[in-house]
Amino acid sequence: MTTASVPATQAKGGARVHIQRFGTFLSGMIMPNIPALIAWGIFTAFFIDVGWTPNADLATIVGPMIHYLLPIIIAYTGGHMVYGNRGAVVGAIATFGVIAGSDNLIAQFNAQLAQTDPNAAPLGQIHMFIGAMIMAPLAAYTMKWLDKLWEGKVKAGFEMLVNLFSAGIWGFAMAVLGFYPIAWLVNGLMNVLSAAVNWLIATHLLPLTSILIEPAKVLFLNNAVNHGVLTPLGLEQAAGPAHKSVLFLLEANPGPGLGLLLAFTFFGLGIAKASAPGAAIIQFIGGIHEVYFPFALMKPMLIVALILGGMTGVTTNVLFNTGLRAPAAPGSILAVIAQTYQTDYLGVILSVVLSAAVTFVIAAIILRASRKRDLAALGDQDAFERAISQTEANKGKSSSTLSGLRTSAAGSGAAAEAVATEAPEREVSAIVFACDAGMGSSAMGASVLRNKIKKAGIEGVTVVNKAIANLDGTADLVITQNQLTPRAQAQAPDAIHFSVDNFMNSPKYDEVVDLVKRQREASE
Incomplete structure (x- = not known):
């Protein structure tokens, strides 16, 4: 196995890191x-009265x-994250017990x-999104x-019997626990x-x-609030007579x-x-808000x-009493x-436009006020790079979108990227990009490397993206x-490991391509 150096800052973060991990789990x-949820929104948009x-x-x-x-599939996903199909x-x-218990109460x-x-008006149903997540x-x-x-204590031939009945009995017990307390x-x-x-x-304090x-977004603490509180409460409101909720717009508004x-x-x-300009397009159209966080970190x-x-x-x-479904x-x-x-x-679009306008005006004043000082410090080309790195550190994981903000000039700082120091002995035919969720950032990084390998004319190499928890040794x-x-x-202790700071355009990808090419040439 090859090794990679790890930044000393990794151990830092304290409570913020724990909240980030909790938010990542909820997310x-x-x-x-x-x-x-989108399908449900479409049903409500078209077919309710x-x-x-x-x-x-x-x-x-x-x-x-x-x-x-919706609560059951959220529960299924959460259980799978903890203990696979069995969980x-x-x-x-267990979550069905919570749903039935809530209805009974x-x-x-x-x-x-x-x-x-x-x-008196009867109390309506409470939808168990938080119940499922607990x-x-x-x-x-x-x-x-x-x-x-x-x-290891079950006699041979009884494994299936024990596995099925233990899960069924424990599911029953947890459903009863969910039904009552x-x-x-x-x-x-x-x-x-x-x-x-x-x-x-009611008090106009929302x-x-x-x-x-807004500060939580910059520090990547928003998932715990958004998915742990705002989404469940917003769905409760959207399921009511109003069929909409303003809570869905508190964090998602792309205007600021x-x-x-x-x-x-x-x-x-x-x-x-x-x-x-490019970041604005990615943020506003693509919906990836994290691209603006480094800009805010440059000037808190x-x-x-x-x-x-x-x-x-x-x-x-x-004021317009508007919301999303x-x-x-x-x-x-x-x-x-x-x-x-x-x-x-009208109200929703106006809220986006006005929030963007207010942020623009105030940010412009701040930038203009510090322009002389910024010009004097313009020689420090690493300032923006450090802000991006700080954003990724706040997030607790990498992001190909953030990395895409780095220009080729930032690539000259690749020495900050850690890479394996031992000569690899394992022939490479399966490459995996891994991140926390195994989706956005790792998927984009895999796409970049896949194109590089294709252009190099290398065949027989697969490049996929996975969550770190799903690395299975292959x-x-x-x-x-x-x-x-x-x-x-x-x-994955037996794999060759490359550690990069830049998922989108890392120069280490060229090293990976050269490594695979040399291995192919040596085997011919």
Whole structure:
């Protein structure tokens, strides 16, 4: 196995790193199921009684889909993340217990309410998204722990019997646990959170959430808030009489990021100015907000511009009473418009435009005020590079989109990238790009290297992307961002490991191509 040096800063981060990991875990349960949320949003857009094309028969899909299907598939995903298919099944069973328990508690409450106050409106269903995100990992982890108790102690021929019955019995036990205490706990939590959000809306204080959300985005702490609180609460509101929620726009609004990047486009200097226009397109159209974080980190004062822009957008949506039918993921203007409630296009679009305008004006003032000092320091070509690296460090993982901001001049700093120091002995035919989720950044990096290998005329080499947790020992060479390399080495100790700082245009890709080419030539 080859080794790679690891930055000393990796061990730093403390509570922020733990929150990032927690947010990443929550995001891992929600993000793969966004297509189901989009499908549900389409059903509501067209077929409910206030939809584009009302259809009473097809509208019957809307309720069961949000009440049963969406929490169950989130539970299945969360259980699978913890303990594979076995954890997924047990997690889904346990979550169904939470759903039924919640419905039972609400039915009892409504029965008592009807006796004491016949004219009072009954309490509606609570959809167990938070319940699924709590119960499924808990059930999967305990199943994994129980399996270890009798691992290697089952007589030959009884393994299947024990595996099936143990999972079924434990799923039953966890469903009962979910039916009683967990359902009661989640119902109470949802009531408290809903009351808090309604209070913020009623008192017109919802824009103040930008004071927390905008800095959290720059520090990559937003997943815990967005997927842990805003998405479940937004879905509760969207399933109600309004069929929409402003909460979906608190974090997804692409306006503030666009305004900041436009300010750098017109008033920035050096590499930041040259990179800003392309970053604006990726952020606004592609919905990858992380590309503007390094720009904010270059001048932390610019976070003020983001906060005020975000507050402007939220205020506009509150005044116009606008919202989205379902989460806009990724945070692209196209996704935002696609999920906008049919009567709310003016307010939503205006919120994006105004938030971008306010951020642009304030950021431009800040940039102009510090222009002389920035010109004097323009010789430091590494400033923007350090800001990008700091952004990736805040995120806790690499990003091909952030790396794409680096120009060829930044490539001359490739010495900062760690790479294997031992001569590889393993013939390379399977290359894997690995990151936390195994999706966006690693997929783009794999695409870049795949094209390089194709142009080099090399055949018989596969280049794929995976989550680090899914590395199974079949990879001959693994490429990871430098902060993730130790985890990848532990997961795939026999592979050759390349550690890079730049997933999008790293010069190390050429070294990988040369390595494979030399191996092919030597074997001929």
